[in-house]
Amino acid sequence: MSIALIDYGAGNLHSVHNALVKAGARDVVLAADGEVVRRADRIVLPGVGAFRACRDGLYALPGVVEAMGEAVQARGVPFLGICVGMQLLADEGEEFGSHDGLGWVPGTVRLIEPADASIKVPHMGWNDVTPATPHPLIVPGEAYFLHSYHFAAKDPAHVLATTDHGGPIVAAVGRDTIVGVQFHPEKSQSYGLSFLSRFLEWRP
Amino acid sequence: MTVRVRVIPCLDVANGRVVKGVNFVDLADAGDPVEQARLYDSMGADELCFLDITASHEDRGTILDIVRRTAEVCFMPVTVGGGVRSAEDARALLLAGADKVAVNSAAVARPEVVADIADRFGSQCVVASVDARRVAEGRWEIFTHGGRRATGIDALEHATRLAQLGAGELLVTSMDGDGTKQGYDLALTRAIADAVSVPVIASGGVGTLDHLVEGVVQGHASAVLAASIFHFGQHTIAEAHQALSKAGIAVRHPISLQTL
Numbered sequence: 001m002s003i004a005l006i007d008y009g010a011g012n013l014h015s016v017h018n019a020l021v022k023a024g025a026r027d028v029v030l031a032a033d034g035e036v037v038r039r040a041d042r043i044v045l046p047g048v049g050a051f052r053a054c055r056d057g058l059y060a061l062p063g064v065v066e067a068m069g070e071a072v073q074a075r076g077v078p079f080l081g082i083c084v085g086m087q088l089l090a091d092e093g094e095e096f097g098s099h100d101g102l103g104w105v106p107g108t109v110r111l112i113e114p115a116d117a118s119i120k121v122p123h124m125g126w127n128d129v130t131p132a133t134p135h136p137l138i139v140p141g142e143a144y145f146l147h148s149y150h151f152a153a154k155d156p157a158h159v160l161a162t163t164d165h166g167g168p169i170v171a172a173v174g175r176d177t178i179v180g181v182q183f184h185p186e187k188s189q190s191y192g193l194s195f196l197s198r199f200l201e202w203r204p
Numbered sequence: 205m206t207v208r209v210r211v212i213p214c215l216d217v218a219n220g221r222v223v224k225g226v227n228f229v230d231l232a233d234a235g236d237p238v239e240q241a242r243l244y245d246s247m248g249a250d251e252l253c254f255l256d257i258t259a260s261h262e263d264r265g266t267i268l269d270i271v272r273r274t275a276e277v278c279f280m281p282v283t284v285g286g287g288v289r290s291a292e293d294a295r296a297l298l299l300a301g302a303d304k305v306a307v308n309s310a311a312v313a314r315p316e317v318v319a320d321i322a323d324r325f326g327s328q329c330v331v332a333s334v335d336a337r338r339v340a341e342g343r344w345e346i347f348t349h350g351g352r353r354a355t356g357i358d359a360l361e362h363a364t365r366l367a368q369l370g371a372g373e374l375l376v377t378s379m380d381g382d383g384t385k386q387g388y389d390l391a392l393t394r395a396i397a398d399a400v401s402v403p404v405i406a407s408g409g410v411g412t413l414d415h416l417v418e419g420v421v422q423g424h425a426s427a428v429l430a431a432s433i434f435h436f437g438q439h440t441i442a443e444a445h446q447a448l449s450k451a452g453i454a455v456r457h458p459i460s461l462q463t464l
Contacts (some may be wrong), residue, residue, distance in 0.1 A: 011298045011299070011303075011325055011326075011329065012303070014275060014299070014300075014301050015275055015301055015303070017280075018275055018276050018301075019279055022279065048303075048325070048326055048328065048329065049324075049325050049328070050326050050328070052327075053324075067406075082452070092341030120207075120401060120402060120403040120426055121401055121402070121405070122327065122328050122372050122373070122402065123207060124251065124328070124373060124403050124426070125207045125208055125209075125210050125403075125426070125427070126207070126208040126210070126250055126456050127205070127206070127207045127208065128205055142208070142456050142457060144280070144281055145207070146303070146328045147328060148283070148327065148328065148372075164205065164206055165206065165207055184281075185243075186241070186279060187279060187280055187281045187303060188279070189245065189248070189279050189280055189459065192279060193279060
């Protein structure tokens with residue numbers, strides 16, 4: 001089984017690579033062009049930092065966005081977006097101006113603005129993953145979060161899990177063979193590694 | 205629940221080996237950094253911090269290699285500080301596998317370095333250090349060079365500025381307390397934590413588990429950093445979590461309840 005790990009210069013690329021291998025992946029290929037994505041049985045989109053910088057990096061890779069769309073829509077390839085890789089699934093992100101996302105999971109990526117001033121932003125640290133919609137990849141537990149923007153989903157049916165940080169925050173979204181997680185499985189010790197194993201074994 | 209208070213063991217690294225400076229002067233070797241990192245990962249540390257205390261005058265390659273090898277075997281967030289002077293230094297550490305970089309003296313000389321790194325890699329990966337000493341009642345000043353050199357910069361103003369420039373987190377170290385085991389400077393920690401919207405890590409002076417609790421309850425810190433109480437086997441991470449939990453602070457569940 002070949003796993004395409006999209007390589008557009010995301011800071012957590014190697015950590016995700018290490019964690020996938022630890023979780024049991026044998027064939028992780030760094031993908032910087034459409035051809036590699038077309039041959040993949042699984043696709044993982046990492047991402048840290050700003051929405052726009054990640055978006056621009058991703059769209060600069062020749063044929064990758066098209067190949068990802070084709071793989072997911074025509075072949076039903078399981079797809080995992082992590083942190084900003086998850087946020088890129090939205091229609092748009094509002095970090096440093098409004099920018100289009102992939103639009104695969106309807107929603108907008110907005111700044112976390114807690115009403116209570118003692119709630120710190122970035123949302124940084126271990127917090128609950130509370131399942132919202134039953135899904136084979138999502139189990140309750142504690143995972144590591146590190147973000148200032150959050151995914152506001154248009155359709156509640158696409159929210160697979162939430163967490164709480166001065167109010168509910170989306171922890172995972174998904175539809176069909178697509179899953180995006182706001183937390184960092186590659187930094188969530190045993191919870192994260194078992195999540196990645198489930199993704200590797202997932203037969204949607 | 206809410207986001208958990210983090211317990212962060214800090215490994216001071218010199219010449220590729222873990223050391224702990226008592227007041228940053230007397231160094232005692234406490235082992236191999238990658239092995240120690242693995243140990244803390246298996247003990248359920250919430251994060252790990254490497255501080256390269258010789259970075260300013262020695263080969264940068266050593267710490268990059270340690271970070272790379274740590275990232276291969278540890279699956280928790282790792283912050284690396286010491287000798288980070290530019291966005292390029294930060295980039296090298298992040299690519300090696302660090303999740304965050306801590307900017308120390310470079311941000312005193314040129315606070316804009318925090319914005320340089322945040323603009324390129326995001327605020328979430330920039331930890332700005334605030335190394336301060338008390339100079340009068342309710343007033344702290346920024347010190348550099350391991351607490352030896354005064355700068356005349358007000359610590360509270362400096363901290364606020366670093367947060368405005370894009371630091372995602374502040375590492376507040378009392379240079380008076382560091383290595384003394386007398387506890388954090390709680391007034392300093394609280395003054396900064398209450399003034400900024402980003403999380404504050406309390407650092408410097410932990411000698412007991414009660415000190416960790418005080419850092420959160422009285423210092424309003426989001427995370428507590430300590431070194432020697434963990435390194436020399438005085439306490440485990442689980443004991444630290446337990447002490448915090450007993451005081452009503454939200455922490456992670458014991459690692460034994462988690463399964464792979």
